Amino acid sequence: MNTKLRNGLAVAGIAVVGIVGIALPASANDEKPFTVAGFCGWDPGTDGGTYGHAYGHANVRSGPGAHCDRRGGAEPQDSLHYRCYAAAADGSTWTYVTDERTWLTGWIRDTYLSGGGSYTHC
Incomplete structure (x- = not known):
């Protein structure tokens, strides 16, 4: 060459x-990863259509973050309707749920949910 x-x-x-x-x-x-600045009081209308449960008693919060107010709790025997998830500013992911027993809605950190929570973005 x-x-x-x-x-x-x-x-x-x-x-x-x-x-x-x-x-x-x-x-x-x-x-x-998609991130949102988790704000308290956010109730998205998304419906991912999957179900699961909490591994133990889990706090249900008003937004995707531990800094948001606690609305109540979910128990392991409760059927949780996973609607969607969002990532908080710290990188943790949270699923927006409806507790089928109490009809409480709010956010639970994915590490406390079976299957890792929702896989549908809010």
């Missing part, structure tokens, strides 16, 4: 790697 052709291919390879290297961070940012 002649030297000019080999050098030309090497330069082209560097250019392609440089372009791909520049493009990758943009796509990596697209894959970051």
